[in-house]
Amino acid sequence: MTTTTERRQVAVVTGAATGIGFGITQRLLDDGITVVMAGLDVELLEKARARLGVLNRTDTFAGDLSAPGVSEAMIESARTHFGRIDILVNNAGGGLIAPTLEHTEETLQATIDRNLWTTLRSTLAVLPSMVNQGYGRIVNIGAESVRNGLTDHAVYNAAKGGVHALATGLAREFARHGITVNVVAPSYTRTDEIDAAIAGGRIGPRFRKVLDDATCLIPMGRGAEVDEIAAAVAFLAREDSRFITGQIISVNGGSSMS
Template identity: 40%
Template sequence: MTGFETRHVIVTGGGGGIGSATVRRFVAQGAHVSVFDRDLAGATRVADAVTEAGGTAKAFACDITDRPQVEQAVAAAIDAFGPVAVLVNNAGWDIFRPFLKTTPEEWQQLIAINLVGALHMHHVVLPGMVEQRYGRIINIASDAARVGSSGEAVYAACKAGLVALSKTLAREHARHSITVNVVCPGPTDTALFADYKEGAGNPEKLVEAFRRSIPLGRIGEPEDLPGAIVFFASDAASFVTGQVLSVSGGLSMAG
């Protein structure tokens, strides 16, 4: 797909596995990418790597749970690359524990990162998209939001909330030529999945169980996600909004 030349794309959690793969794909399509991450060193490594390869990207420190920091980072990104055409809300965090063994303090942290952080990003970026009457928003949720996942109750609840938010914003802003869609990864070999395996009594057995349950026969890789994300951001998807797509090797086939 083409059509991203000089368009400004923000990717949150851009220093991580799925985020960095997404940054690289957009840069390869000619976009100017703002790499948002609370880990500035990680974001800088990603931005520097794509810049050295001839692309255009810049790192910004941004804790999406901190509204003033979001406002400052978005303003700085717009100063660098102009109005935001595409927002990819990818940043997320999880703990892996049965619900009754979690604490209210952990719930608050999960909600702050996985739901409230995305609310901040939408609330700060959307006014500019409305003004220019153009925008593409892709929210990264999870198959846990669609079918549930043992040990991820609050995370699944947050991601389900993100799906509902996306559908509502898609309705509210269709008249502004803004589309809002959702990509739901299944089990993917990221740092988050590594934490999940660490919490298991037998990580190798857990991974093998996942492999057997996935029709395509393997755990996902970060590079499996950007194709769907870039599609939703492209002009090829200009008549697609409010949709949810699983990228899970067929693990879930929700209608």
């Protein structure tokens, strides 16, 4: 029988075109894993895929994963191209960071859709095939702000808190099927996009305050680097992380402890 160590594993990474998702994709490719890159914008995905330069071990899927049926199409596309899926990284997210009373019905819905619904729908879509093969690694990207109550993050934390809770429930339910479900919860992370916005003066005073507050909470005195988040994801995606499940792994420079 062929084992996961004898064949190339296949991962799906959502929100893969930019930021943390792109970094995770790059790290998994470096580890020898084939990756399906999912996101909203097909052109952005193809540009990111070209940057990676590993066309034979990548594919892309574009669609709104918060909408019914799209995650199932993503999983089916990945299985059609590569035969199976061993790893799902639920990184897709976003939403408006704002004082709670400034949210509108539209921004409330968008924040829940982009963070919780994308994760829930993608996970539900991949679980049957993982159960059938008796193996799977699901890694959700959560948020350190769920623990530390970062400025203007209450609504975002409601969505990401759901992502954390979903993982612990699924971890217990599917442990006997060889499936682990964990969360990597980053602190403020310095992506290329955020660094470029800062350098170009494209952030307002409110967001500047959020970033300053986030950095002040971190004893190491800086935001995380993307590759530090990707390293934690890569570890949990490994076959030999098999006895770690239902955990929230904070990659946070010490901003909260225990």
